[in-house]
Amino acid sequence: MKPFDFVKPDDQEGVISALAAHSPRVRILAGGTDYLVELKHVSQSPGTIVDVSHLQELRGIEEVEDGLRIGAAVTHTEIMAHPLIEKHVPAMIHAAHTIGAVQTRNLGTLGGNLVTCVPSMDSGPTLVALEAKVTIAGPGGSRCIPLTDFFVGPRKTILEPDELLINIVIPKCNLGKPTSFYKFGLRKGQALALVNAASSLWVKGGKFKDVKISLGAVAPVVIRCPKAEASLEGLPISQDVIQEAGRIAVTEAKPIGDFRASLEYRNDLIEVLTRRTLNSAIQTANQS
Amino acid sequence: MDVKLTINGEEKSASVPPETTLLRLLREEFNLTGAKIGCDVGDCGACTVIVDGIATNSCLMLAGQVQGRSIETIEGLANMDDYHPLQKNFEDLGSLQCGFCGPGIILSAKQLLDDNPDPNKEEIQDALAGNLCRCTGYTKIVEAVADAAREMRGNREAA
Numbered sequence: 001m002k003p004f005d006f007v008k009p010d011d012q013e014g015v016i017s018a019l020a021a022h023s024p025r026v027r028i029l030a031g032g033t034d035y036l037v038e039l040k041h042v043s044q045s046p047g048t049i050v051d052v053s054h055l056q057e058l059r060g061i062e063e064v065e066d067g068l069r070i071g072a073a074v075t076h077t078e079i080m081a082h083p084l085i086e087k088h089v090p091a092m093i094h095a096a097h098t099i100g101a102v103q104t105r106n107l108g109t110l111g112g113n114l115v116t117c118v119p120s121m122d123s124g125p126t127l128v129a130l131e132a133k134v135t136i137a138g139p140g141g142s143r144c145i146p147l148t149d150f151f152v153g154p155r156k157t158i159l160e161p162d163e164l165l166i167n168i169v170i171p172k173c174n175l176g177k178p179t180s181f182y183k184f185g186l187r188k189g190q191a192l193a194l195v196n197a198a199s200s201l202w203v204k205g206g207k208f209k210d211v212k213i214s215l216g217a218v219a220p221v222v223i224r225c226p227k228a229e230a231s232l233e234g235l236p237i238s239q240d241v242i243q244e245a246g247r248i249a250v251t252e253a254k255p256i257g258d259f260r261a262s263l264e265y266r267n268d269l270i271e272v273l274t275r276r277t278l279n280s281a282i283q284t285a286n287q288s
Numbered sequence: 289m290d291v292k293l294t295i296n297g298e299e300k301s302a303s304v305p306p307e308t309t310l311l312r313l314l315r316e317e318f319n320l321t322g323a324k325i326g327c328d329v330g331d332c333g334a335c336t337v338i339v340d341g342i343a344t345n346s347c348l349m350l351a352g353q354v355q356g357r358s359i360e361t362i363e364g365l366a367n368m369d370d371y372h373p374l375q376k377n378f379e380d381l382g383s384l385q386c387g388f389c390g391p392g393i394i395l396s397a398k399q400l401l402d403d404n405p406d407p408n409k410e411e412i413q414d415a416l417a418g419n420l421c422r423c424t425g426y427t428k429i430v431e432a433v434a435d436a437a438r439e440m441r442g443n444r445e446a447a
Contacts, residue, residue: 006289006306006352029350036309036348037329049306051353077342101418102396103345104330189417190331 002045012057012137015050015164020139022048023162029053030073031108033100034116058111058166061085066133067172072111072165076123077102079110089170091179091198095126098183101190111165114150117157117221118192124151124222125198126181128214130174138163151221177202177210178288180280182273186260193217194261195269199277201232203285208232213245213277218253218270225252228274242278246271291351295320296364304351311335311346313354314361322362322391326420333419336392337361343399345418362391365398373443374398374436383432385423393419397433405441409434 005022009015019026025047029035032053039046052058058073061082068088070079076096079085085092099105099113099122113123114134124147132147139162147168150157159165179200185191196216202209211232213225228248235241250270257263292301295318302317311328314320314337326334328347335346338360365372371379374394384390393416400407400415407415412433413426421429 001307003305003307006350008352008355029353032348032350032353033330033345036350039307040328049350051350053353100330101333102399102415103333103336103343103418104348106342106344107348189414 076105088175120217125214129198178285197273218255246274
């Protein structure tokens with residue numbers, strides 16, 4: 001690794017001022033499972049690295065007025081074991097479990113997964129299907145925006161070099177909403193998703209309500225599928241309409257073909273995973 | 289930067305550049321070469337150590353991040369009189385051939401058994417999914433972990 005300066009501020013304010021002082025040659029380090037790998041291969045020093053992994057402000061999971069707030073530096077392992085996650089958003093447990101392996105889940109953070117912003121991120125689809133918002137702090141104060149506006153492109157978010165992702169909020173209206181996540185990778189451990197997907201929905205009187213479908217690894221960022229969602233809204237549940245929604249979802253994605261999977265294969269997976277997540281969310285809805 | 293930490297119960301300190309990983313710190317400053325440099329990017333698990341009770345890839349932590357923390361390495365597992373039950377069962381079953389992946393696998397297994405004394409086969413496989421073995425194969429490794437778990441439960445009941 002190229003030499004750099006390492007700072008470890010005591011609190012969020014300290015991070016914001018360290019970022020301002022060293023911007024633009026500054027990077028934030030949380031779990032490090034992606035960034036340290038990158039750092040080992042870059043030819044230029046990043047300048048200053050600001051460690052945020054220990055900050056209390058970024059670490060809790062709690063119920064707040066707006067919904068469920070998850071600190072950006074909460075690790076995937078912590079998500080898998082947290083009673084509030086199990087109670088309100090159990091699909092996040094399954095999504096977290098599909099990430100890397102034990103050692104990387106012990107280090108890697110939810111915020112880091114979003115900030116790194118690779119198209120195949122496994123935290124993305126569930127959060128997008130639950131209309132999560134993110135809070136960003138910077139020199140001018142903090143702001144809260146929809147997660148879908150946070151993603152800009154592969155490895156690119158809306159964050160400025162002097163800004164920090166503070167937390168992720170699942171809106172109150174979506175706590176307990178039946179949701180299902182499915183990842184298709186080539187192995188159980190240490191595999192990137194060829195396609196991943198999440199669906200959330202309510203079932204009211206045997207009909208679809210508030211359907212949200214999200215897909216990962218099939219576009220430059222994690223996407224929603226508004227046409228497929230709209231095709232189901234208010235309709236009685238049937239396999240015919242679910243199959244049609246899967247076909248529509250394919251038209252809303254723009255997958256690439258690469259060494260992991262061809263474009264055609266990914267398109268098939270989109271259909272299958274859309275159906276599977278819808279059916280699984282319906283099953284959850286019918287059980288509750 | 290100056291780093292103070294506890295390794296296998298002993299307080300240690302070193303002065304290293306910020307770009308030093310925990311793995312290099314252990315190997316080059318403290319001569320604890322049980323943790324191996326395999327892929328060095330968090331894929332193979334050969335560098336696994338336990339930090340404050342949690343198994344992590346030591347290649348993915350910086351020296352500055354382990355300030356004041358407590359590290360367990362493979363060197364701390366056995367004492368002069370006896371092997372740890374995991375080590376003994378790996379030896380008995382021939383669960384290691386070249387042994388390169390062994391320290392990481394045994395520490396991942398130790399964290400599993402610390403949290404869950406009676407894991408089933410799937411739970412053992414899940415706990416070891418971040419540790420690659422390229423010569424023995426996983427069957428005997430998983431069996432040795434299950435045997436060690438049984439032995440440790442027996443020891444606890446006898447005590």
